[in-house]
Each structure stands twice: as structure tokens, then as C-alpha cells.
Amino acid sequence: xxxxxxxxxxxxxxxxxxxxxxxxxxxxxxxxxxxxxxxxxxxxxxxxxxxxxxxxxxxxxxxxxxxxxxxxxxxxxxxxxxxxxxxxxxxxxxxxxxxxxxxxxxxxxxxxxxxxxxxxxx
Amino acid sequence: xxxxxxxxxxxxxxxxxxxxxxxxxxxxxxxxxxxxxxxxxxxxxxxxxxxxxxxxxxxxxxxxxxxxxxxxxxxxxxxxxxxxxxxxxxxxxxxxxxxxxxxxxxxxxxxxxxxxxxxxxxxxxxxxxxxxxxxxxxxxxxxxxxxxxxxxxxxxxxxxxxxxxxxxxxxxxxxxxxxxxxxxxxxxxxxxxxxxxxxxxxxxxxxxxxxxxxxxxxxxxxxxxxxxxxxxxxxxxxxxxxxxxxxxxxxxxxxxxxxxxxxxxxxxxxxxxxxxxx
Numbered sequence: 575x576x577x578x579x580x581x582x583x584x585x586x587x588x589x590x591x592x593x594x595x596x597x598x599x600x601x602x603x604x605x606x607x608x609x610x611x612x613x614x615x616x617x618x619x620x621x622x623x624x625x626x627x628x629x630x631x632x633x634x635x636x637x638x639x640x641x642x643x644x645x646x647x648x649x650x651x652x653x654x655x656x657x658x659x660x661x662x663x664x665x666x667x668x669x670x671x672x673x674x675x676x677x678x679x680x681x682x683x684x685x686x687x688x689x690x691x692x693x694x695x696x
Numbered sequence: 697x698x699x700x701x702x703x704x705x706x707x708x709x710x711x712x713x714x715x716x717x718x719x720x721x722x723x724x725x726x727x728x729x730x731x732x733x734x735x736x737x738x739x740x741x742x743x744x745x746x747x748x749x750x751x752x753x754x755x756x757x758x759x760x761x762x763x764x765x766x767x768x769x770x771x772x773x774x775x776x777x778x779x780x781x782x783x784x785x786x787x788x789x790x791x792x793x794x795x796x797x798x799x800x801x802x803x804x805x806x807x808x809x810x811x812x813x814x815x816x817x818x819x820x821x822x823x824x825x826x827x828x829x830x831x832x833x834x835x836x837x838x839x840x841x842x843x844x845x846x847x848x849x850x851x852x853x854x855x856x857x858x859x860x861x862x863x864x865x866x867x868x869x870x871x872x873x874x875x876x877x878x879x880x881x882x883x884x885x886x887x888x889x890x891x892x893x894x895x896x897x898x899x900x901x902x903x904x905x906x907x908x909x910x911x912x913x914x915x916x917x918x919x920x921x922x923x924x925x926x927x928x929x930x931x932x933x934x935x936x937x938x939x940x941x942x943x944x945x946x947x948x949x950x951x952x953x954x955x956x957x958x959x960x961x962x963x964x965x966x967x968x969x970x971x972x973x974x
Contacts, residue, residue: 590736658738660757660855662873665864676864678855680737680761685859692863 576695577601581611582627594683608638623695628657643672652693703747714763730765760854771809772860779962800832807913808837811848838893851880912942926951939965
């Protein structure tokens with residue numbers, strides 16, 4: 575079973591996303607910000623993909639992503655940004671930082687499913 | 697969960713204004729099934745909150761996403777994925793090798809609708825076959841709907857549409873952001889000719905093709921017309937060309953002018969005449 579880490583400071587968004595991906599047979603972990611996400615991947619190196627919000631307190635998504643990609647000792651799961659930051663320069667910035675895919679909020683179940691499939695976890 | 701009648705009216709008139717789709721009364725379940733996941737993805741827990749967000753923020757991308765979620769538009773980039781993968785891995789390499797002297801490739805997207813298929817085909821060529829630079833690539837997209845073709849020519853798609861089937865790497869490479877959404881680059885747009893065509897009419901003016909994509913449209917025709925369309929398509933297809941149908945479509949019992957390409961999982965057919973000339 576593949577493992578997905580949901581990182582979003584909104585509990586409601588995490589819940590909604592969980593509801594969308596739960597039927598797909600994926601194990602789901604959660605974190606409320608980049609710092610918690612960092613802890614989760616230490617505890618769970620088996621994480622296959624991360625759905626990562628951009629704007630979060632403590633440590634935002636892009637900072638977490640840069641930290642992850644710069645540290646080659648860490649496992650390198652696929653990272654899908656999932657954010658309301660929908661301008662092209664922001665998308666390019668995330669890709670440059672090492673994002674594999676990008677979901678622009680608001681999203682639908684089909685979009686999440688297709689992006690997860692594209693990231694190889696379905 | 698019940699929807700406030702004012703919220704229902706607001707959402708149905710928003711969809712009607714933007715798409716022409718009249719939702720009518722009594723479709724509360726449909727609104728809820730399609731729109732609640734969108735609301736949830738923004739951290740909102742009800743349609744009432746979603747309507748409040750729309751009323752206060754005038755969020756264009758949210759309004760567009762809602763409209764498209766309500767209008768079942770099944771045309772998407774790289775629809776069904778497999779035909780495009782097989783085209784890239786199996787069909788095109790041989791086809792390109794066989795055309796080294798003519799350096800010409802003609803492709804027809806026969807039910808082009810709003811253009812996603814034709815643009816997906818072009819992106820496949822650009823991404824995987826850089827050796828085609830300098831070739832004469834002709835991509836023709838036809839459809840009966842002028843309205844759909846107008847959108848195909850403009851090449852402007854909403855945030856919702858560009859997220860269906862299109863990898864982000866291709867979005868940033870082949871689109872530019874415009875106020876209405878995302879527009880296919882001028883270079884790619886100018887590489888396709890879109891024109892109105894009724895599949896019941898003659899194809900001879902289109903010329904001969906190496907590849908015909910005719911997916912998910914034959915299902916709308918009666919058997920006798922399906923046969924006539926496929927037989928006329930065969931006349932426009934080179935003997936070593938391919939016809940690609942929709943995943944659930946077949947020529948079995950419709951015509952014997954095509955045979956299934958057994959190495960492909962998707963509905964790829966070659967003309968039977970290719971056997972007769974061997």
C-alpha cells in the first residue's frame with residue numbers, strides 16, 4: 575500500500591482531501607505545517623508522495639520543499655503542491671524547488687486522482 | 697443537507713449565465729454531489745459557505761470551476777492516456793522511420809470538439825520527437841460545432857480544464873496565463889487548422905492522413921452511418937496509417953476495412969488494405 579502525506583493547516587481541507595483519496599486504497603498521514611511534515615517523514619520514511627499546501631504557519635510549503643530537496647540524506651517522495659497560489663511565476667518557483675506536480679485550488683476529486691496517478695502512487 | 701433556495705437560485709443562475717445550461721428545479725442533489733467536494737477543497741464545509749465566498753470575493757477561477765463541474769464536459773487533455781503513450785512508444789517511431797524521405801506527417805482529429813485532443817497530439821510530437829523539427833506536420837481538427845471550434849482556435853482553457861490530464865510540466869511549457877485562464881502558445885495554436893465538418897459529409901477535400909483520431913463520437917451515430925463514416929475514413933488513410941477509436945468503440949460488426957492492431961491496448965486499427973498489398 576502506498577503512503578500519502580497530506581500537509582495543510584486547514585483541518586477541513588485535510589478532511590476533504592482524505593475523503594477524496596481514502597477510497598483509492600492509500601495510507602494517509604497528516605501534518606499541519608512544514609515543520610510537522612518534516613517530523614512525519616523522519617518517522618515514516620515510507621511516504622511515497624506529499625500533497626503540500628504553500629501558505630502555512632511555522633514553516634510554509636515552499637521552505638519545506640527546498641529543505642527536503644536540498645537534503646540528499648532524506649527520502650525523496652514525489653511532491654504535489656496543492657495551493658491557491660495559482661500564478662505562473664509561483665508554479666515555476668515550486669517546480670524549480672523540486673515539486674513534481676501542482677494542484678491549483680479549488681480542485682475536484684478527478685484532479686486529485688489524476689495528479690496522484692501522474693505521480694505514480696496510483 | 698438542504699440548500700437554501702436563494703443559494704440554489706444563485707448557483708443555478710451562475711451556471712446558466714456562464715454555460716447556457718439550465719439546471720431547472722429539483723437538482724439539489726446534483727449541486728451538492730458536484731459542488732460540495734469543491735467547497736471542501738477550499739476548507740468550506742457547506743454550499744452556503746461556498747455561495748458566500750462567491751458573493752463576496754467574485755473569484756473568477758472558483759466560478760469557472762463550479763460551472764465546469766456542473767456541465768459534464770468529457771473532453772480533456774490526453775484523454776484515456778494510453779492511446780497517447782502507444783502512439784509515442786509504438787506507432788510513431790515506425791511511422792517516422794518510414795517517412796524519412798517525404799518528411800511529412802498528416803494527422804486528423806476528427807471529433808476535435810474544443811481542441812484538447814489535437815493539442816495533446818501536438819505536445820506528444822514536440823515532447824518525444826524533436827527530430828521532427830523541419831518536417832511538415834499538418835494537424836487538422838474538425839468538428840460539427842462551430843462554438844466548440846471557436847474555443848479550440850482561441851485555445852483558452854480554465855484552471856479546471858488544464859488540470860484534467862495535463863502534467864504541470866506541459867502546462868508551463870505550452871500555455872501562457874491570461875485573464876480568462878490559460879492559453880495555448882501562439883506557436884502551437886498556429887500548428888493546427890480547425891475547420892467545421894459534419895462526419896456525414898464527404899472527407900475527400902481533407903486529403904490523405906497518416907493518423908486519424910476519431911474517438912467517442914461514433915457512438916452517437918446509427919449503425920449504417922458508422923459503417924459509412926469508417927469506410928470513408930479508410931479511403932483517407934494511408935495503407936500504413938492508423939485509426940484510433942475511443943476505448944469503448946470497435947469496428948467489429950461495423951466494417952471489415954480495418955483490423956485491430958494487436959500490440960496496442962487501446963483501440964488502434966490499421967486498414968485491411970495494408971494486408972492485401974503485402
